[in-house]
Amino acid sequence: MYKVEPLATSPNSHRRMPRLRRAIASLTTALLAVSVANAAWAAETERYVMITHGQNSDPFWSVVKRGADDAAEELGVEVEYRAPSTFDMAKMAQLLDAAVASKPDGLIISLTDADALGKGIKNAVDQQIPVITINSGGDKSKEVGAQLHIGQSEYEAGRGAAERMVESGAKHGLCINQEQGNVGLDARCAGFIKGFDGSASELATSTDPTEIKNSLVAYLNQHSEVDAILALGPLGSEPMLKAMQEAGATQKFQLGTFDLSPDILAAIQSGEMNFAIDQQQYLQGYLPVVFMHQYHIHGLMPAGDVATGPGFVTAENAGQVIELSEQGIR
Amino acid sequence: MTTNANLQQTPEQTTTAADRARGDTPKAADTRTPLIEMQAVDKHFGNVVALSNISLKVYAGEVMCLLGDNGAGKSTLIKTLSGVHAPTHGELLLEGNPANFTSPGQALDAGIATVFQDLAMIPLMSITRNFFMGREPTKGFGPFKYVDWEFADRVAREEMAKIGIDVRDPSQPVGTLSGGERQCVAIARAVYFGAKVLILDEPTSALGVKQASKVLRYIAQARNRGLGVIFITHNVHHAYPIGDAFTLLKRGTSLGSWRKEDITREEVLNMMAGGEEMASLDAELAEFQRTDSASVA
Amino acid sequence: MTDHTISAVPAADDERLRRVHPLKAALKRPEFGAIAGTILVFAFFSVAASGTGMFSLAGILNFLEVSAQLGILAIAASLLMIGGEFDLSLGSMIGFAGILIAIPAVQYGWPLWLAITFAFACAVLIGWINGYLVMRTGLPSFIVTLGFLFILRGLAIGLTRLTTGRTQVSGLQEIADHDWLAPFFSGEVFTGLFSWMAAQGWIATNFAGNPSVTGVPVSIVWWIVLAAAATWLLLYTRFGNWIFACGGDVNAARNVGVPVMKVKILLFIFTAVAATIFACLQVMDTGSADTTRGLLKELEAIIAVVIGGALLTGGYGSAVGAVFGALIFGTVQMGIFYTGVNTDWFKVFLGAMLLIAVLFNNYVRKKALEAK
Numbered sequence: 001m002y003k004v005e006p007l008a009t010s011p012n013s014h015r016r017m018p019r020l021r022r023a024i025a026s027l028t029t030a031l032l033a034v035s036v037a038n039a040a041w042a043a044e045t046e047r048y049v050m051i052t053h054g055q056n057s058d059p060f061w062s063v064v065k066r067g068a069d070d071a072a073e074e075l076g077v078e079v080e081y082r083a084p085s086t087f088d089m090a091k092m093a094q095l096l097d098a099a100v101a102s103k104p105d106g107l108i109i110s111l112t113d114a115d116a117l118g119k120g121i122k123n124a125v126d127q128q129i130p131v132i133t134i135n136s137g138g139d140k141s142k143e144v145g146a147q148l149h150i151g152q153s154e155y156e157a158g159r160g161a162a163e164r165m166v167e168s169g170a171k172h173g174l175c176i177n178q179e180q181g182n183v184g185l186d187a188r189c190a191g192f193i194k195g196f197d198g199s200a201s202e203l204a205t206s207t208d209p210t211e212i213k214n215s216l217v218a219y220l221n222q223h224s225e226v227d228a229i230l231a232l233g234p235l236g237s238e239p240m241l242k243a244m245q246e247a248g249a250t251q252k253f254q255l256g257t258f259d260l261s262p263d264i265l266a267a268i269q270s271g272e273m274n275f276a277i278d279q280q281q282y283l284q285g286y287l288p289v290v291f292m293h294q295y296h297i298h299g300l301m302p303a304g305d306v307a308t309g310p311g312f313v314t315a316e317n318a319g320q321v322i323e324l325s326e327q328g329i330r
Numbered sequence: 331m332t333t334n335a336n337l338q339q340t341p342e343q344t345t346t347a348a349d350r351a352r353g354d355t356p357k358a359a360d361t362r363t364p365l366i367e368m369q370a371v372d373k374h375f376g377n378v379v380a381l382s383n384i385s386l387k388v389y390a391g392e393v394m395c396l397l398g399d400n401g402a403g404k405s406t407l408i409k410t411l412s413g414v415h416a417p418t419h420g421e422l423l424l425e426g427n428p429a430n431f432t433s434p435g436q437a438l439d440a441g442i443a444t445v446f447q448d449l450a451m452i453p454l455m456s457i458t459r460n461f462f463m464g465r466e467p468t469k470g471f472g473p474f475k476y477v478d479w480e481f482a483d484r485v486a487r488e489e490m491a492k493i494g495i496d497v498r499d500p501s502q503p504v505g506t507l508s509g510g511e512r513q514c515v516a517i518a519r520a521v522y523f524g525a526k527v528l529i530l531d532e533p534t535s536a537l538g539v540k541q542a543s544k545v546l547r548y549i550a551q552a553r554n555r556g557l558g559v560i561f562i563t564h565n566v567h568h569a570y571p572i573g574d575a576f577t578l579l580k581r582g583t584s585l586g587s588w589r590k591e592d593i594t595r596e597e598v599l600n601m602m603a604g605g606e607e608m609a610s611l612d613a614e615l616a617e618f619q620r621t622d623s624a625s626v627a
Numbered sequence: 628m629t630d631h632t633i634s635a636v637p638a639a640d641d642e643r644l645r646r647v648h649p650l651k652a653a654l655k656r657p658e659f660g661a662i663a664g665t666i667l668v669f670a671f672f673s674v675a676a677s678g679t680g681m682f683s684l685a686g687i688l689n690f691l692e693v694s695a696q697l698g699i700l701a702i703a704a705s706l707l708m709i710g711g712e713f714d715l716s717l718g719s720m721i722g723f724a725g726i727l728i729a730i731p732a733v734q735y736g737w738p739l740w741l742a743i744t745f746a747f748a749c750a751v752l753i754g755w756i757n758g759y760l761v762m763r764t765g766l767p768s769f770i771v772t773l774g775f776l777f778i779l780r781g782l783a784i785g786l787t788r789l790t791t792g793r794t795q796v797s798g799l800q801e802i803a804d805h806d807w808l809a810p811f812f813s814g815e816v817f818t819g820l821f822s823w824m825a826a827q828g829w830i831a832t833n834f835a836g837n838p839s840v841t842g843v844p845v846s847i848v849w850w851i852v853l854a855a856a857a858t859w860l861l862l863y864t865r866f867g868n869w870i871f872a873c874g875g876d877v878n879a880a881r882n883v884g885v886p887v888m889k890v891k892i893l894l895f896i897f898t899a900v901a902a903t904i905f906a907c908l909q910v911m912d913t914g915s916a917d918t919t920r921g922l923l924k925e926l927e928a929i930i931a932v933v934i935g936g937a938l939l940t941g942g943y944g945s946a947v948g949a950v951f952g953a954l955i956f957g958t959v960q961m962g963i964f965y966t967g968v969n970t971d972w973f974k975v976f977l978g979a980m981l982l983i984a985v986l987f988n989n990y991v992r993k994k995a996l997e998a999k
Contacts, residue, residue: 210912214961215960215961217685238914247839262798263798462868463885464869
């Protein structure tokens with residue numbers, strides 16, 4: 001607070017505005033007081049910021065957020081969830097900079113684009129803020145200075161899905177990508193095509209369910225060689241399922257999807273869909289908060305990256321998963 | 331033209347126009363009831379006095395020309411007459427009865443139709459649709475009520491023919507008509523829907539000579555049908571040939587009202603240009619010069 | 628003062644009127660360019676996608692369904708735009724309406740018809756608020772509805788997360804099966820006719836070996852009915868004339884006694900209701916509601932209306948034009964899958980085709996207006 005003194009008593013500066021000077025002085029004093037109080041309060045409650053590229057409306061990310069919220073409640077810490085309203089790396093970088101400036105006790109971030117976010121993360125690391133990356137960017141995590149990555153390799157997961165389909169006799173795959181340009185989704189499709197040894201293609205669509213359904217039907221009428229289809233999330237898999245049901249073709253195709261929703265689980269249970277790949281993303285929200293907390297109080301952190309997936313949900317274990325899904329945990 | 335003998339009694343031939351102004355004091359001998367009358371109307375907006383002590387009368391079958399320069403209060407006067415503003419003081423009489431309009435719709439229902447200079451017509455819409463805008467003739471009942479466009483087209487064509495405008499296709503957009511024709515459509519619409527008082531806001535100011543004469547001819551037609559017309563303009567050459575009475579406005583006050591026979595075109599022109607004002611301006615300028623030279627000295 | 632009786636019309640007038648050729652009259656309609664654009668698009672695909680089944684019965688219904696859903700929005704948007712306003716909250720309203728149906732039905736066990744009615748009631752209220760704010764504040768509808776674009780999307784996300792912890796509500800399929808109101812928004816019509824046609828061997832089989840078409844999707848019926856109703860409204864009712872008047876010149880309309888506020892508020896309500904119809908169709912079709920539904924639909928609807936010959940400034944346009952605008956949009960969108968173009972180029976293709984259609988449409992309309 002004494003920092004204010006020279007300003008307030010300096011006889012030469014602002015000679016003609018003593019009232020304004022006094023106002024500035026008292027305001028600065030007040031601000032300092034508040035920030036001191038804030039610091040004291042922050043010392044009691046740990047505050048972590050989680051930044052992801054997932055819009056709150058995405059069913060997948062709502063489960064991640066649920067995991068983080070649950071962990072925060074159990075541990076008595078505070079987690080702020082922030083995400084851009086559209087898939088926008090520039091905006092995400094701004095959120096990151098704002099979060100670093102707020103000096104949290106730890107930063108949890110989905111590393112969708114290491115080029116766009118790397119600088120901000122390094123900046124955080126330089127300021128002694130521990131960083132854990134989740135969900136995407138496992139290969140770049142160490143490079144940008146993060147302590148740990150929690151997630152699954154999108155590419156490997158896509159390849160795993162393809163291999164499972166090939167094992168069951170599929171010859172030609174199709175990957176429905178409802179958000180081309182999203183690095184994670186693109187990697188899944190790339191892995192999927194690799195798993196089919198190149199004998200697979202990618203169908204780019206919009207996010208509108210009717211448009212996805214009808215473009216899939218149009219595509220399949222054109223390409224009779226396709227016998228296995230992979231959707232990249234509930235946005236794509238529900239229209240896919242609908243198209244198959246309407247055409248009476250659920251048994252003619254091997255159908256797989258990423259991520260879970262009650263409808264997907266019901267379809268797996270009834271045998272209409274073969275499998276779903278689950279990242280068990282609840283853990284991607286839950287674990288980083290737990291690890292951060294451990295790091296904060298004991299300085300402990302796992303040495304190796306944590307793979308939360310891929311976990312395959314099939315007719316055998318669907319029943320158990322359904323229960324959790326209804327609670328928004330899977 | 332219906333002029334009243336009582337109003338022609340000019341007491342002295344030698345007085346100036348201003349002396350002869352009748353203003354609002356009715357002659358005891360004038361037994362006609364004005365179609366619309368304003369009695370000592372004031373209109374204030376906050377502490378701005380837009381109109382002060384305005385009185386005027388309009389008789390059926392007559393054209394009352396309202397003359398005034400920009401800012402004379404013409405548009406406030408129109409808006410007061412057409413129900414947009416309520417007067418702060420004073421009264422509005424319609425056929426002798428007090429009328430307090432709270433909305434333009436009420437004035438319209440009472441037979442006071444206002445035709446605005448540029449807001450009368452929608453260029454993209456057809457002549458018929460413009461003509462019947464807001465008062466479309468319907469057929470059928472309940473949810474199956476529909477607009478009888480056939481009837482509407484016929485009426486529009488006929489009404490336009492009556493005023494000498496030959497409309498080949500009433501479904502053509504109003505935008506294809508000339509400016510004068512548009513004004514005529516707007517006036518014809520008001521007449522057709524039973525207006526008793528027609529308020530025309532600068533109907534000729536944006537028009538060329540030929541177009542303007544077309545509109546003026548039609549105003550005369552409307553008058554002959556027995557409508558009372560308030561013709562707002564700043565063009566004496568348009569106003570004088572057609573007017574039966576003239577009211578001059580200046581900075582919110584009335585300079586007076588005259589019957590046509592009491593005032594010549596030159597006198598009107600002179601007052602419009604502010605003859606007396608000019609004289610006082612001359613004096614003022616002289617005064618300035620004097621004080622300037624005084625301060626130099 | 629005139630009375631309303633009609634004096635004798637010179638016979639010459641009537642004769643001259645008849646000389647306006649019906650074709651020439653058609654050329655001047657706002658939708659003419661869009662119809663020409665549609666023909667161009669169809670001509671393009673009949674070459675580029677020849678022999679691919681795009682113009683088989685199944686293929687036609689395929690792109691018609693996409694066009695129909697957009698068309699429902701475009702028709703409402705066209706009335707609003709002719710009335711001189713925009714509604715940017717259209718897309719968010721779809722997402723919100725879907726949630727308003729799904730949460731009461733799935734979470735609280737309301738009967739579906741009640742949930743649907745509730746969603747429509749809320750749509751009316753939101754449309755009214757939109758319209759009232761625009762009219763009362765005098766702010767451009769662009770700004771006011773942009774606010775609601777965010778508010779409604781946010782409400783959809785917030786309410787869904789609050790009540791379900793997720794952002795997607797599924798499980799409506801079973802509920803819909805036993806509801807009397809649901810068939811108005813789901814499934815297909817003329818299924819009997821089509822199964823008879825299939826039995827006659829007239830309908831080709833699909834990729835799965837089943838009859839490719841089992842009926843006409845109900846959204847197409849909605850599209851046609853709404854288009855007919857909106858056209859009737861615009862051309863043959865007093866209200867229709869008022870819509871043109873409000874969009875053409877608000878002051879002129881007000882001066883002749885058109886109830887401008889009422890007209891515009893009703894148009895905003897209609898847009899919100901159309902968004903809710905769209906939401907119902909998708910919710911019934913997919914069996915789930917998702918907070919992201921209807922993303923960017925407001926822009927697509929405006930594009931369809933403009934392709935359909937309406938002016939962005941209001942006062943000019945037609946519902947039929949919007950129908951064809953949506954048809955062009957839907958056809959191009961689905962057509963790419965038949966042309967064999969790699970779908971990576973989907974958006975380039977879509978944008979280029981739309982631009983060509985609009986340019987052509989504009990060119991044809993100018994030529995048509997010159998030809999008078």
